[in-house]
Amino acid sequence: MKKDLFIRFLLGGTAVMASYLIIVISPWEILGGIFAAFPAVMITAVLMAGISSGTTNAAKIANGSVYGMIGGIFCAASVWMFLTLTHNLTISMGLGLIIWLFSSILVSSIKERISKEKMIKTDNTKSKAAFAKSHLRNAQ
Amino acid sequence: MADLSISGLLIRFVLGGLAVVVCTVVARRLGEKAGGIFAAFPAVFLAALLTAGLDLKGEDLISQSIVLSKGAMIGMGINILVAIMAGFLLKKHGWKKGLLEALGCWFIVSMVVVGVTTYY
Numbered sequence: 001m002k003k004d005l006f007i008r009f010l011l012g013g014t015a016v017m018a019s020y021l022i023i024v025i026s027p028w029e030i031l032g033g034i035f036a037a038f039p040a041v042m043i044t045a046v047l048m049a050g051i052s053s054g055t056t057n058a059a060k061i062a063n064g065s066v067y068g069m070i071g072g073i074f075c076a077a078s079v080w081m082f083l084t085l086t087h088n089l090t091i092s093m094g095l096g097l098i099i100w101l102f103s104s105i106l107v108s109s110i111k112e113r114i115s116k117e118k119m120i121k122t123d124n125t126k127s128k129a130a131f132a133k134s135h136l137r138n139a140q
Numbered sequence: 141m142a143d144l145s146i147s148g149l150l151i152r153f154v155l156g157g158l159a160v161v162v163c164t165v166v167a168r169r170l171g172e173k174a175g176g177i178f179a180a181f182p183a184v185f186l187a188a189l190l191t192a193g194l195d196l197k198g199e200d201l202i203s204q205s206i207v208l209s210k211g212a213m214i215g216m217g218i219n220i221l222v223a224i225m226a227g228f229l230l231k232k233h234g235w236k237k238g239l240l241e242a243l244g245c246w247f248i249v250s251m252v253v254v255g256v257t258t259y260y
Contacts, residue, residue: 008164009157016156016183017149024144034250037184037215039222041159043243045179046226048164049172050235057172058235061163062226062242064176069223072182072216079189080209087202089193093186104177 008048015040039065067111071104148191155183180223185212218253222246 019038022031042065050058078099082092159181167175185208192204225245230238 005161005164008160011157012160013153013155013157016152016159016187019184020149020152020187021144034247034254036188036211037218037250039180039219039246041156041163041181041183042179042219042223042226043239044156044160045163045175046230046235046239048160049167050230050239055230055235055238057167058239059227059230060172061167061176061179062223062230064173065180066176066220066223066227067173068177068180069216069220071177072180072185072219073213075182076185076209076212076216080206080213083202083205083209089189089201089205092205093189097186100182101177104180108173108177 008044011048012041012044015044039069042069064108067104067108068100070107071100071102074103075100145191145195147194148187151190152184152187155181155187159183180219182212182216185209185215188212214253214257218246218249221249 019035019040022035022038026035042062045065046058046061049061075096079092079096082095083089086092159178162181163175163178165175166178188208189205192201192208196204222242222245226238226242229241229245232238233241
């Protein structure tokens with residue numbers, strides 16, 4: 001268990017470090033710009049989930065990361081806002097991280113609630129249709 | 141070519157490694173969806189801010205950090221698109237082929253966005 005986590009730590013760290021090395025070493029500025037936002041952690045996490053537990057769980061990780069990425073936009077926007085207001089990097093980064101976590105969880109739970117409501121509506125329509133059908137049969 | 145910073149390398153290594161470990165632990169305890177949130181931990185963005193914090197001071201640091209935040213917002217936008225594509229492609233073609241295709245999508249979209257923002 002600990003060995004597995006250590007290997008994941010090494011792989012995750014190496015992936016993020018490698019994308020930084022590409023930015024620095026690349027002779028083409030455009031390649032550096034592209035790799036500045038490489039989703040190294042997500043790719044490594046999906047890869048490791050794929051190897052250890054297969055396609056379904058890897059796809060679930062990728063789907064879950066969408067909420068984290070949306071939170072990432074809120075994080076970057078709030079760091080920008082707090083930097084302008086406070087001129088303090090540590091405070092802005094700390095608040096940005098808190099906002100990242102809360103906004104990711106909030107977006108994820110809103111999406112889950114919408115999906116549940118949709119499912120309940122579909123179930124209700126199906127049961128109403130089944131009830132109407134059986135009522136019609138009895139009448140005949 | 142920019143200068144290689146050893147502290148920048150180390151910060152990225154630690155943050156990237158920790159993000160993958162936390163993602164794994166959360167996925168095992170709370171499910172893959174919750175783990176996925178940590179797979180999108182903004183390690184690269186935070187590492188860039190921390191490295192800027194080591195190299196710069198005062199107003200230079202604040203203005204550089206604001207530029208990094210603006211760039212990160214564009215990067216996150218691309219990554220949202222890639223994560224949605226990855227979720228779809230992995231289910232459709234299996235994790236190996238799906239992940240490669242998602243990486244291809246990321247490269248093409250990033251190239252277009254960086255090309256447009258650099259030259260126009």
